[in-house]
Amino acid sequence: xxxxxxxATLERGHSERDPDLLIDLYADExxxxxxxxxxxxxxxxxxxxxxxxSGFLHELCDSDITLDVGDVVLGDDRxxxxxxxxxxxxxxxxxxxxxxxxxxxxxxxxTIVQAFDRV
Amino acid sequence: VDTAVRLxxxxxxxxxxxxxxxxxRRGHEARDAQMLLxxxxxxxxxxxxxxxxxxxxxxxxxxxxxxGTYLQDICDRDMVHVVHDELVGNGLATAHxxxxxxxxxxxxxxxxxxxxxxxxxxxxTIVQAWDQSG
Numbered sequence: 652x653x654x655x656x657x658x659a660t661l662e663r664g665h666s667e668r669d670p671d672l673l674i675d676l677y678a679d680e681x682x683x684x685x686x687x688x689x690x691x692x693x694x695x696x697x698x699x700x701x702x703x704x705s706g707f708l709h710e711l712c713d714s715d716i717t718l719d720v721g722d723v724v725l726g727d728d729r730x731x732x733x734x735x736x737x738x739x740x741x742x743x744x745x746x747x748x749x750x751x752x753x754x755x756x757x758x759x760x761x762t763i764v765q766a767f768d769r770v
Numbered sequence: 771v772d773t774a775v776r777l778x779x780x781x782x783x784x785x786x787x788x789x790x791x792x793x794x795r796r797g798h799e800a801r802d803a804q805m806l807l808x809x810x811x812x813x814x815x816x817x818x819x820x821x822x823x824x825x826x827x828x829x830x831x832x833x834x835x836x837x838g839t840y841l842q843d844i845c846d847r848d849m850v851h852v853v854h855d856e857l858v859g860n861g862l863a864t865a866h867x868x869x870x871x872x873x874x875x876x877x878x879x880x881x882x883x884x885x886x887x888x889x890x891x892x893x894x895t896i897v898q899a900w901d902q903s904g
Contacts, residue, residue, distance in 0.1 A: 688821035691901040692868070692876040722882050722895070724864050726857045731864035733882065733895070735825075743825035747880030747897040749855045749866065762855070762866070764880035764897045768824040 655756030656730050658723060665718040665734060670708035677704055678757040687765045715739055728752050742768035788889025789863045791856050798851035798867055803841040810837055811890040818896045848872055861885050875901040 657676060664672035683704050685696040698704050711718075717737040724731040729751050736744035744767035751760040790809060797805035816837050818829040831837050848871065855866040862884055869877040879898040886892045 686878050686899050688899055691899055692878040693874075693901045722862060722864075722884075724857045724859045724862045724882075726859065729855070729857055731855075731857045731862075731882070733897075741826070745819050745825045745895075745897055747864075747882060747895070749857075749864070749880070762880075764866070764878055764899060766819045766821060766824060766897055766899065768826045 656725065656750070656752055656758075657756065658725065658730065661732075662720045665720050668712040668716075668718060670705065670712040673708050673712075674701060674705045676758050677701055677761075678753050678755075678759050681758050681760065683707065683761045683763065685763045685765070687763075687767070736767070738769070744768065789858055789883065789885050789891075790889065791858065791863070791865075794856075794865060795853045798853050801845040801851060803838065803845040806841050806845070807834060807838045809891050810834055810894075811886050811888075811892050814891050814893065816840065816894045816896065818898070820896075820898045820900075844869075849877075877901075 660672055661676055663669070664676070679701055680699075681701065681704060683698040685698070686692055690696040698707050715738065719735045719737070720732055721735065722731075722733040729749060731747075731749050734746040734748060736746070744765060746763050746765040748764075749762045750758045753759045793805055793809055796802070797809070812834055813832075814834065814837060816831040818831070819825050823829040831840050847869075849869045852868045852870075853865050854868065855864070857864045862882060864880070864882045867879045867881060869879070877898060877900040879896050882895045883891045884893040
């Protein structure tokens with residue numbers, strides 16, 4: 652199975668902070684697992700399905716931040732990347748993400764490990 | 771079409787996979803700091819981002835001596851390391867490393883490696899989070 656993942660849309664969705672672009676990348680039954688200091692490995696934040704994920708993406712994109720996608724590694728059925736977040740006051744966050752894809756190249760499962768300046 | 775894509779994929783794999791994923795996996799499983807250190811270029815840099823080293827003030831390790839000390843500290847801890855979600859391509863490699871202490875608390879490190887022409891790690895970015903013990 653070769654990658655058909657739409658990395659350009661992922662990059663544009665982040666740079667334009669467009670949750671509607673981003674949500675289209677997910678399968679209906681997608682799951683997003685977020686791990687950070689507030690959601691440690693044993694108790695991650697788990698979002699199941701497009702509705703929950705859409706709410707998460709809207710919250711992200713409604714923030715006054717600049718999002719930069721980088722360090723993209725495309726595999727046959729997975730993609731890894733970094734997302735750097737920049738707030739107007741200069742504080743930052745860094746997310747390291749692995750996207751597991753279905754046979755149509757949509758995100759079936761996403762694991763986000765992140766750290767941020769703001770507590 | 772699938773075959774053509776597969777060939778391109780294999781060609782890419784051959785030219786961009788000198789990185790020794792086996793050594794990364796075995797080095798972690800055996801908690802062998804020397805095996806892991808062998809994956810790094812002499813002038814490698816490691817940047818660690820977590821709750822005590824936030825993105826604006828990451829822990830930055832320069833060169834094999836500092837990196838070796840860091841790896842030794844990790845490998846000396848009484849925990850089980852599991853490498854998963856490995857991916858190689860485009861001069862980059864990524865892996866997740868889950869470390870589990872005897873009391874069940876865990877650390878998850880998402881590691882991204884920028885590779886030199888010899889497949890050695892030139893620059894590594896680690897984003898990690900852990901369970902609070904107790």
